[in-house]
Amino acid sequence: MxxxxxxxxxxxxxxxxxxxxxxxxxxxxxxxxxxxxAAVMTPPxxxxxxxxxxxxxxxxxxxxxxxxxxxxxxxxxxxxxxxxxxxxxxxxxxxxxxxxxxxxxxxxxxxxxxxxxxxxxxxxxxxxxxxxxxxxxxxxxxxxxxxxAPGCALRRTTARAGDGLWVTGTIGDGALGLLALRGQVPDPDHALAARYRLPCPRLGLGLHGIASAAMDVSDGLVQDAGHLARESGLGVVIEVDQVPLSDAARAAGPQWRETCLTGGDDYELLLAVPPDHEQALLARGRHHGVRMTRIGRFVDPTAGTGVKLYDAQGNVVKVARTGWSHL
Amino acid sequence: MxxxxxxxxxxxxxxxxxxxxxxxxxxxxxxxxxxxxAAVMTPPxxxxxxxxxxxxxxxxxxxxxxxxxxxxxxxxxxxxxxxxxxxxxxxxxxxxxxxxxxxxxxxxxxxxxxxxxxxxxxxxxxxxxxxxxxxxxxxxxxxxxxxxAPGCALRRTTARAGDGLWVTGTIGDGALGLLALRGQVPDPDHALAARYRLPCPRLGLGLHGIASAAMDVSDGLVQDAGHLARESGLGVVIEVDQVPLSDAARAAGPQWRETCLTGGDDYELLLAVPPDHEQALLARGRHHGVRMTRIGRFVDPTAGTGVKLYDAQGNVVKVARTGWSHL
Incomplete structure (x- = not known):
């Protein structure tokens, strides 16, 4: 009414x-x-x-x-x-x-x-x-x-220590796109703005049996990876230099790297993949034309659950914030 | 984000x-x-x-x-x-x-x-x-x-000329309840306000095979009955003196009758019921303790689709508006 x-x-x-x-x-x-x-629908x-x-x-x-x-x-x-x-x-x-x-x-x-x-x-x-x-x-x-298919939905709670942390596509374009639309980041060919406005859901990759856990990256890579680890009772290590960036994101400059890691709005998939499934994952990526990148690994929670970041020299990387809250 | x-x-x-x-x-x-x-659910x-x-x-x-x-x-x-x-x-x-x-x-x-x-x-x-x-x-x-059950969902489009127009429960309490909360209608025992705040969905009546069409009354009895008729390609006649009112709605006074007919927020069911199913409908009502009242009938659309209102003397009743719009 x-x-x-x-x-x-x-x-x-x-x-x-x-x-x-x-x-x-x-x-x-x-x-x-x-x-x-109401709608009436017959499930397959x-x-x-x-x-x-x-x-x-x-x-x-x-x-x-x-x-x-x-x-x-x-x-x-x-x-x-x-x-x-x-x-x-x-x-x-x-x-x-x-x-x-x-x-x-x-x-x-x-x-x-x-x-x-x-x-x-x-x-x-x-x-x-x-x-x-x-x-x-x-x-x-x-x-x-x-x-x-029954029992085949990927979950967030089923990653295992030793699984690699993988990500589809590139990270950070959505967050940089928002800043580009605000005039804060150069975006000469509007590639970043396009990714902010039109994310590309990674449907149909057929990851059951390959990934042991999955979630999509919406609130920031670092925060969401920590979330996936915590929900599985694990820690996760990210090698920040391995995080795949688009040409447009690289062109924006190194000062925006942290924004890429924590900005959110990516709508890529974060995957936990056991080492012996990596070749199958890469084959899926090639078949569908989707880049697959290993950016870290899940570890025993002895040093605490959640996320740790390292650079290529093995130094700890700190970020001011890990992602976005909706409240 | x-x-x-x-x-x-x-x-x-x-x-x-x-x-x-x-x-x-x-x-x-x-x-x-x-x-x-996402949630995962196996339908029965x-x-x-x-x-x-x-x-x-x-x-x-x-x-x-x-x-x-x-x-x-x-x-x-x-x-x-x-x-x-x-x-x-x-x-x-x-x-x-x-x-x-x-x-x-x-x-x-x-x-x-x-x-x-x-x-x-x-x-x-x-x-x-x-x-x-x-x-x-x-x-x-x-x-x-x-x-x-497959094929058993009641629809709005399947009323037939000659079906009675029936309604569950009483009409108008919700609309009067809103006015009572605004101090415009007396509501000494708060019965009307209670109906405004807590409608009673008429679940589980088992009307498949008894009613030929149904919808719930949310935007006003007159408007919704007209809607049910139009969606079925019919006209509908309502005898306004047959519309069931609660004791609290009657006590509010006859000046509120039109509000009851058009005010909405009833969440009762409007049903199209063929004459030979009326006894089955009444039996359902008795079994579930739900009042069932015939308030009119569906007619051929020769005089136009939509709703016409009559009083007990057969005089046409006009209303200033038929119900609520959400825009």
Whole structure:
């Protein structure tokens, strides 16, 4: 229920038209054309369901002048990254939109256009949603639904001492991209800004049986690696000079290295991989065109759980902070 | 990612403690203790999954001084009502919380306490969630997950001309309860306020095979009945004097009758029931202690789809508005 009566007799409320124009074209199988109380979905036979949810707030998770289509795509991709970390296959999503009065329908049309592009690219559809007004900033919440073979979801708690710490792709581009958009970091060909706005979820790598644990890097490599280690009851050592950087991140200069390590918004995968699975991992990477880099190792927790950083000379590296908090 | 760095080296971010203290005790089966990227859930064998999502915004869907425990319970119950309308069984839920800095942790502890009471009562658990900061009001979003026998979910599009229009329980208490809390309607024993704060989702009535269509009444009886008719390509006639009112709503006085019909926040079920299923419906109501009232009938759309209201003398009743819009 909302505090805004329609003021019309017998008319269809404004939200119905809004939903029909903006979101119905995104409806996937099981969405019942967004006309019903809930979506109905038959999971693929014999598969487990995987579900995650992420919210994005205007001014916190995206900039007010970010293009609306990339806001939609990033919201979907961040959630897809959660599925990728579990080695799951996407199926559909539900969406809530809290809409401030100042934001024109055109913004949401572009937002939905971005969702359209990426739901087609990643093979999923909108299952349901809720639209409401708010006196505050835009708040978007997306629930992603996927599936995985029973018992095959990758977890955060199952890394073992001796496993290598591996990472997909390159680290730091998202954090530098945000700074580039603020004019603080040079970004001549807009590669960093593009990575900030459009992360690349690492879906479909088929890591079950290769990695012993996984999570995605969203809040900063150092913090998330420490998290993976703690959840597995281990320590983890990172050789910071091994952390893969893009050409654009290197070009920004060595003074931004710590930002790359702790800035977050990477949406790459952090993997715990036993030494005898390394060749299989590298083969997966080659097959999918995804760079795989070993950046450290998991160790017994005798010296404490959590993360330690070393440079190429074996000296301890200290960082002012390890990542971002959402509160 | 958030705009609020922790400022701590090597520490666990503030949100982890918040989630651990407030939400981990709510974690149900498959939630992986809220420690992983996503929840993993095995649907009951041979069942379809049903999913819906609803958002609530402080100052729009609840009052800032509403008790936090009832805000949590109402958020869950509104979503359970969507499952009830599909004749589905609850399984679990995911939650997003956008938290303004002004709101103390105690508010969320009470909010989670309310969720605890109702998730136990209704037999479901928290599967996952996301917590973020916001410069605006509290925004809460809940995705509900349930299951139903294949092909047995009740729909909005399948009412037939000649079906009776039935409603569970009583109508108008929620809308009058909001006015009572604002001091505009007398509510000596707080029965109306209680109904506003704690709707009663009509789960488990077993309406498949009895009702030909269903939806829940959230935005006003008149509007929602019109919606059910339009989605089925029909008209619907409501005899307003048949609409069941509680003693508290009657005591408020006849000047509030239209508010009852259009105010919303009822979370009762609207049902299309063929005449030869009426005895079965009434038997269900007796078995579950739920009042079932026929308030009208679905008609051929020759006079237009949508809703018409009549009084006991057969005179047309006009209302200034039919319900609420969320935009």
């Amino acid at each position: 909302s505090s805004h009566p329609t003021g019309e007799t017998g008319a269809v409320p404004a939200e119905f038209g809004f939903i029909g124009r903006i979101f119905r074209p995104l409806a996937g199988e099981g969405a019942l054309d967004l006309r019903d109380d 036979p014999g598969r487990e369901m995987v579900m995650a949810v992420d919210a994005m707030v205007e001014g916190v998770h995206f900039l007010s002048d970010d293009p609306a289509d990339t806001v939609g795509r990033k919201l979907l991709r961040c959630n897809l990254s959660d599925l990728a970390a579990m080695d799951a296959t996407p199926l559909g999503y539900l969406l809530t939109v809290a809409r401030p009065r100042h934001l024109a329908e055109a913004w949401f049309a572009a937002f939905a256009g971005g969702l359209r592009v990426d739901q087609d690219a990643y093979g999923l559809g909108l299952l349901g949603g809720d639209t409401t007004s708010t006196p505050g900033p835009v708040v978007l919440s997306l629930t992603i639904v996927g599936h995985v | 958030s705009s609020h760095p922790t400022g701590e080296t090597g520490a666990v971010p503030a949100e982890f403690g918040f989630i651990g203290r407030i939400f981990r005790p709510l974690a149900g089966e498959g939630a992986l203790d809220l420690r992983d990227d 064998p041979g069942r379809e999954m049903v999913m819906a999502v609803d958002a609530m915004v402080e100052g729009v869907h609840f009052l800032s001084d509403d008790p936090a425990d009832t805000v949590g319970r109402k958020l869950l119950r509104c979503n359970l009502s969507d499952l009830a309308a599909m004749d589905a069984t609850p399984l679990g839920y995911l939650l997003t919380v956008a938290r303004p800095r002004h709101l103390a942790e105690a508010w969320f502890a009470a909010f989670a306490g309310g969720l605890r009471v109702d998730q136990d009562a209704y037999g479901l658990g928290l599967l996952g969630g996301d917590t973020t900061s916001t410069p605006g009001p509290v925004v809460l979003s809940l995705t509900i997950v349930g299951h139903v």
